[in-house]
Amino acid sequence: MTINCLRPVHIAFMIMSLLCAPALAQSDGPFGAGWQLDAENSRIGFQSIKNQTKVEQSSFATLTGAIDGNGSAEIRIALDSVDTKVDLRNVRMRFLFFESFKYPEAIVKARLSPRLVDELRAERRKVITLPVTLDLHGVTKSIEAQLALTLLDDTRVSVATYEPISIDLAAFDLMGGLKKLEEAAGVTIIPSTSVNFDIVFAALDSSAPAPTSEPVPVASAALEPEGDFSKEACVGRFEILSRTGNIYFATSSAQLSNESVPLLANVVDIVSRCPDLKVQVIGHTDSYGSARANQSLSERRAASVVAFLAAKGITASRVQSLGYGETKPIAPNTTAEGRQKNRRIEFAPVAAE
Incomplete structure (x- = not known):
């Protein structure tokens, strides 16, 4: 008769596995003490098509965001930080399209299921469809996003678009701004855009301050020369x-x-x-x-x-x-x-x- 026993080395391995479990599941709940957006390693971009064929990629330079201990996620995008790589094009986007002097931020909110934490620990990468709300240009709409969640290491997770998210400009009252852009630049622009992003969240330990996604001071977010203009x-x-x-x-x-x-x-x-x-x-x-x-x-x-x-x-x-x-x-x-x-x-x- 053969008897299977747990050898001391096996017991030690199990103990170490529990102690070194990812910070995504601390003892104070599935989301631990919360996650903070890592702006340096995160990116949100969007695509526009001019004159039917010319595709342009733009992004935003200033992001904040957090996921709290209950799984409520929020990302804030400073619209004054829109970056098209051309100074005056940035200014047109800010003043004519986004009207960022009235609507300084776009805000994305979602609710994550605690089950996702356990599944992500087991699978390391997971593709999900998640309902989110987007507050843009004074309009709030619910949209669905197909996302890829990837556990990068014990304390970091990437949330990225698995497929680009299509945004209908008319739904967010942006058609007037689009027309101003067209008249200013002398082009035609397709009245929809696709958004893609790769956001990295870092898990906080219990001694860290609670995660926050406080509004960004817009004056410090604009991508333009400091001091006097040319x-x-x-x-x-x-x-x-x-x-x-x-x-x-x-x-x-x-x-x-x-x-x-x-x-x-x-x-x-x-x-x-x-x-x-x-x-x-x-x-x-x-x-x-x-x-x-x-x-x-x-x-x-x-x-x-x-x-x-x-x-x-x-x-x-x-x-x-x-x-x-x-x-x-x-x-x-x-x-x-x-x-x-x-x-x-x-x-x-x-x-x-």
């Missing part, structure tokens, strides 16, 4: 600011709406960083009403913007207000859309004396 960068930025359409007034009034403040705060920053240029603030109206009234209204609206800039520290000699009333339309005044485009504030840089 003349080319200034001229390009003022042209882009003139296309935003995010300076608002009440009907037949020169009183700035509070909705205008986020964009105007960015105008203050750009004017401050273009010390070799003066800026003309130019008001325009549609053709509704008399030409004389529209001329006066355009002048008063431009003056209100100049007054805002002056109140924020821009020297009066750096800015000048002008009004052209209804005389320089950029769209037909026969439609509501055309009239809205014609009611605008433009910024024209001129060389300082």
Whole structure:
């Protein structure tokens, strides 16, 4: 009769296996003390297609995220950190498409099952379909993501797209921004994008602070030169600011709406960083009403913007207000859309004396 016994070396091996189990399953729960996003080793990118055939890849430079001890996951993407590898293209994306001065972040949330931890420990790599919510441009939608989870080592896990995630721009109220991009760049852009990512989370031990995905300070996230801009960068930025359409007034009034403040705060920053240029603030109206009234209204609206800039520290000699009333339309005044485009504030840089 043969008797199978556990030899001392086998017992030692079992004990060591338990002691060295991955940090993904600490004694305080399947998710342990939580996981923190490792931004240095993580990437989120998206693809756009211009003129039907030209494919461009872009990414975001600033990410934060965490998974807490209950399996609730959150990733925050600083939209001002969009990186197309071209400075003015970044600025167009920020101001015209994402409108990051109003919507500084995209937020992704999901709930992970505790069962995934045990399965991942056993299989090391697992492909799952996970429902997530995406908060983008003031709209929150539920979408499904097919993800590949890979246990990199005892304390790190990768969460990556197994298949690109398709985003319908219309569903997130981004078609207006897309049209502005097309007009600014003189291209056509397919109205959907595909997102891909590879996010690394590092497990925290029980002595570490609780994981956090606090909002990113947007001012520190922008990928652009520090200090003063070059003349080319200034001229390009003022042209882009003139296309935003995010300076608002009440009907037949020169009183700035509070909705205008986020964009105007960015105008203050750009004017401050273009010390070799003066800026003309130019008001325009549609053709509704008399030409004389529209001329006066355009002048008063431009003056209100100049007054805002002056109140924020821009020297009066750096800015000048002008009004052209209804005389320089950029769209037909026969439609509501055309009239809205014609009611605008433009910024024209001129060389300082």
